[in-house]
Amino acid sequence: MGKLISSILIANRGEIALRVIRACKEMKIKSIALYSDEDLSSKHVKSADEAYYLGPPAPTKSYLNIDRIIEIAISAGAEAIHPGYGFLSENETFAAKCEENGIIFIGPTSEAMALTGDKMKCKEIMxxxxxxxxxxxxxILEEVDKAVEIAEEAGYPVLLKSAYGGGGRGIRFANDEKKLREEFEMAAAESRAAFGKSGLYVEKFLQGIRHIEFQLARDSSGNGRHLFERECSIQRRHQKLIEFSPSSVVDKKTRSKIGEIAVRAAESVDYLNAGTAEFLRDEKGNFYFIEVNSRLQVEHPVTELVTGIDLVKLQIKIACGEEIPFKQDDLNLNGSAIECRINAEDPFHDFVPSVGLVPDCNLPYGPGVRVDTYLYPGCSVSGYYDSLVAKLITWGQDFN
Structure with missing residues (x-):
């Protein structure tokens, strides 16, 4: 067992900052908040034991300002930093800076984070x-003939994607060799225009897919566990909206099999702390690994409700050097839980962010109901940050 952490700086804002602060209070750990000009009156600032000014509202000058955050952590005597999700949570440079300055980063090592963040390298390792x-x-493919060869091995239809970026740019669909040859040059040109490079790769187009992820935890002694699955198939513009557990297409045998694969994925990159292995399930029931999210997920409360395990406290204990206190066989999937993300958006104008004063808010409550939010009457929703304002999570014996 390692030394218990006595103070944690939360390098984040909003509901996730409040979530970490709550865990700190229950563990009797001093919580240190950060705030920009925009967050002077925010709830997380008032809830923390200490709060320090970061800078102007723009994320690059506040919550993405690595040097300023490290400077505050050192001057405040913070023993550890919890990055939450978003902002710097998957930034290996930030994790490395923490390591260099003797500050515990509550998450994976910078080396593991660099591996999980490199699509092609991570795929090779897996x-x-x-x-x-x-x-x-x-x-990366430079010649169309090589693309045709790989497409024939994978089986049509396939997608041509740029290895240098996302956002839908550089993606082309091909259902046979003729179409693939036609699309290759157009995809390369589109990729060059968007990213300045033309490197492409071929990927089989999976039909009738479901997006299913497994919650992972691994300690410094190499003990890895999965805490079952969450289904995240309901999305808009590749952004999750509703998440639930258990998945209706995962039975006990499949859960055990894919869970073991997820743990193996964590072991292969020497992962540390909490993370998520994401998979796509095709219409035939085959699972394919797509990535490791090297942080706590927005939807982590779903897992907490069906397992009874506080994931933030578990993160902190692992960061202290403690071993995971349960075996895989000790875990039970209890009931069902679902999370709905509540975003400040305008549905009449293509769901653009909606910002400004919140004059009043009425939060639901009751048995099996949980709300994670930073809202309170009189608060403001900022246009500088993510539009997520609350998460409504409910639990029941089953989905009925």
């Missing part, structure tokens, strides 16, 4: 660990 990945190319 294949070597016999973790099933989406069929396709392992390297």
């Amino acid at each position: 294949k070597n660990a016999e973790v099933p990945t989406i069929p396709g190319s392992d390297d």
Whole structure:
């Protein structure tokens, strides 16, 4: 067992900052908040034991300002930093800076984070660990003939994607060789225009997919556990809206099998702390690994409600050097839980963020009902940050 952490700086804001502060209070750990000009009156600032000014509202000058955050952590005597989710939570440079300054980063090591953040490298590692990945190319393709060869191995239809960026740019669909050859040059040109590079890769197009992720935890002694699955198939513009557990398409046998694969994925990159292995399930029931999210997820309360395990407290204990206090066989999936993300958006104008004063708010409550939010009567929703304002999570014996 390692030394108990006595103070944690939360490098975040909003509901996730409040969530970490709550765990700190229950563990009798001093909580240290940060705030920008925009967050002077925010709830997390009032709830923390100490609060320090970061800078102007713009994220690059506040919650993404690595040097300023480290400077505050050192001057405040913070023993550890919890990054929450978003902002710097998956930034290996930030994790490395914490390590360099003797500050415990509550999350994976910078080396593991760098591996999970490199799509092609991570895929290579997973294949070597016999973790099933989406069929396709392992390297960047420069020649159309090589793309055709890989597409024939993977099976049509396929997608042509740019290895240098996302956002839908550089993606082309091909259902046969003729179409693939036609699209290759157009995809390369589109990729060059968007990213300045033309490197492409081929990936099998999966049909009738479900997006299913497994919650992971791994300690410094190498003990890995999965805390079952969450289904995240209901999305808009590739952003999750509703998450629930258990998945209606995952039975006990499949849960055990894919859970073991998820733990193997964590072991293959020497992962530390809490994270998530994400999979796509095709219409035939095959699971394919897509990525590891090297942080606490927005939807972590779903897992907390069906397992009874406080994931933030578990993160802190692992960061202290403690071993995970339960075996895989000790875990039970209890009931069902669902989370709905509540975003400040205008549905009449293509769901653009809606900002400004919240004159009043009435939060639901009752048995099996949980609300994680930073809202209170008279608060403001800022246009500088994410539009997520609350998460409504409910639990029951089953989905009925």
